[in-house]
Amino acid sequence: MATDLWPDIAIDQTTRGIKQILEEAGRGLKEKTNGLVEFHVSPSLSVDPLYPFRFRCDLHVPKLAYSFSLVVVESAPNGFPVVVKSAPDIDVRIEDEAQLLAKLAEIFRSPRTQAIIQNLVAMARD
16 A cells, blocks of 8 residues: 655745746836737746746747747746846856846836837837
8 A cells, every 4th residue: 555755735826937037027018009019927847856937038029920938938847047048148046036037127118128129019000
């Protein structure tokens, strides 16, 4: 007869995963672009055993069925640390949610990202 070796696990309903943090950070783009550009988070697996969870964050243009990969976040099995990959930055290691949100704000507000969004909006209006 098998013995249950697992401890009792108290599930914390308030804990957010990396995917939820990213989705929340990207909210608002759809409204700011009148629905022309959306922020999508697509989870997958990474080949890096230290950061096995990968989240591709795209600027998605539904009218064109087109997505532009803005940033990729790879996370440790327990959430943090994460590695943020975005051009023109090289991989940046982030230790906690506050640092992640600060880095995302920097990326979202950069002249490069604003120019990309302007271009996507223009293409979607044609």
